[in-house]
Amino acid sequence: MSEDDKLQKLLRLKNYETPGEEYFDNFLSDMKQRQRLDAMKLSPASLMKERVVEWYNDMGSAKWAVPAGSFAAVLVTFFAFTGKVREEQLSHTGKTPVGDLPGKAPRTQIIDLQLPEAGNMSADKSKGNSPVLPAGFTGFREL
Amino acid sequence: MNENRRKPDPDAQLVARAKEGDTAAFDELVVKYSPKLYGLIYNMTSNREDTNDVLQDVFSKAYRSIGRFRGKSSFYTWIYSIATNMTLNFLKKRKRRQGMSLDDIDSAIENDKEFIEITSKSDPVHEAYLGELQIKLNEAMQTLSDNHRAVVTLYDIQGVPHTEIAKILGVSEGTVRSRLFYAHRQLQTQLGDFWK
Numbered sequence: 001m002s003e004d005d006k007l008q009k010l011l012r013l014k015n016y017e018t019p020g021e022e023y024f025d026n027f028l029s030d031m032k033q034r035q036r037l038d039a040m041k042l043s044p045a046s047l048m049k050e051r052v053v054e055w056y057n058d059m060g061s062a063k064w065a066v067p068a069g070s071f072a073a074v075l076v077t078f079f080a081f082t083g084k085v086r087e088e089q090l091s092h093t094g095k096t097p098v099g100d101l102p103g104k105a106p107r108t109q110i111i112d113l114q115l116p117e118a119g120n121m122s123a124d125k126s127k128g129n130s131p132v133l134p135a136g137f138t139g140f141r142e143l
Numbered sequence: 144m145n146e147n148r149r150k151p152d153p154d155a156q157l158v159a160r161a162k163e164g165d166t167a168a169f170d171e172l173v174v175k176y177s178p179k180l181y182g183l184i185y186n187m188t189s190n191r192e193d194t195n196d197v198l199q200d201v202f203s204k205a206y207r208s209i210g211r212f213r214g215k216s217s218f219y220t221w222i223y224s225i226a227t228n229m230t231l232n233f234l235k236k237r238k239r240r241q242g243m244s245l246d247d248i249d250s251a252i253e254n255d256k257e258f259i260e261i262t263s264k265s266d267p268v269h270e271a272y273l274g275e276l277q278i279k280l281n282e283a284m285q286t287l288s289d290n291h292r293a294v295v296t297l298y299d300i301q302g303v304p305h306t307e308i309a310k311i312l313g314v315s316e317g318t319v320r321s322r323l324f325y326a327h328r329q330l331q332t333q334l335g336d337f338w339k
Contacts, residue, residue: 004331007331011299015182018181028174
C-alpha cells in the first residue's frame with residue numbers, strides 16, 4: 001500500500017469524530033432558539049449589508065466590473081462637477097478667461113517684419129554697397 | 144448520454160417548499176445536512192464549541208438567503224459553499240483574536256465510541272499505534288493552511304469529488320488538485336516517522 005493510500009485511509013477515520021445522535025436531536029431546537037435571538041439583534045442596516053455582500057459575491061466574474069465602473073462613474077461625476085463649478089464662478093464674477101482680458105498681452109504676438117524694399121533686394125555689385133555681401137566683393141570665381 | 148447534463152437536484156422539492164416559507168421543509172434540510180456539515184466544520188476548526196457556533200450560523204444564513212437561491216447549482220453545493228466560506232472567515236477572525244494553540248485541538252477521537260470499536264478489533268500494539276497516529280494526524284492537519292485543510296477535509300474526509308470542490312470553493316479544478324498534492328506531501332512529511 002502506498003503512503004498516499006495509507007494517508008487517505010487514516011484521514012477517512014476522521015469521519016468517526018462525530019458528537020453522536022443526541023447532539024443532532026437537540027441541534028434543530030437550539031438553532032431555532034438562536035435564530036429568534038439573532039432576529040431581535042440584527043439591525044436593518046446589517047441585514048442590508050449582508051444582502052449587498054451576497055449580491056456582489058453572486059455576480060461571479062462580472063463582480064470585477066463593479067469597482068471599475070464605480071471608479072469611472074466617480075471620475076466622470078468629479079470632472080462634470082468641477083467643470084460646472086468653474087463655469088458658475090466665472091459667470092458670478094463676470095470674468096472672462098485670462099487670455100481674452102483687455103490690457104493683457106495676447107497669447108499670440110504679431111511682429112512686423114521689416115524687409116528691404118523691392119528695389120534694394122538685389123545687391124549692387126558695381127557700387128560695392130551690398131547690404132549683405134562684404135565691401136569689395138566682386139563675385140565668385142568660376143572654377 | 145450527455146455527461147455534462149446536470150442531474151436533477153434531489154432537494155429541489157424541499158428547497159421549493161422552503162422558499163415558499165414552509166419551515167418544516169427547511170427543518171428537513173437541516174436534519175439531512177447537519178451531520179455532514181458538522182464533519183466539514185469540525186475538521187477545519189478542530190474545536191467542538193466553535194463547530195457548533197459556526198454550524199448554527201451557517202443554517203441561519205441559509206434560512207435568510209434561501210429566497211435568493213436560484214438553483215444554478217444543487218442545494219448541496221450551495222450549502223457546502225456557505226459552510227466552507229463561513230468557516231474560512233471564522234478561522235481568519237480566530238487567528239486575529241488569538242494565535243492557534245495546541246490546546247485548541249480537540250483530540251476527542253480517543254474517547255470516541257466508534258473509533259474505539261474500530262481500533263479494538265486489532266491487537267493492542269496496533270491500537271496504540273493507531274491512536275498515536277490519529278493524534279499526530281490532528282496535529283499535522285493544524286499545520287496546513289486553512290485553504291489546504293479545507294480541500295483535504297472535503298476530498299479525503301468527506302469524499303466530495305474534485306469538480307464539486309472547485310464549485311464550492313470557487314476555484315479551478317487544477318487548483319483543487321494542486322492544493323491536494325501539496326497538502327498530502329506536507330501531511331506525509333509530518334507523519335514521516337510513523338509510516339516506517
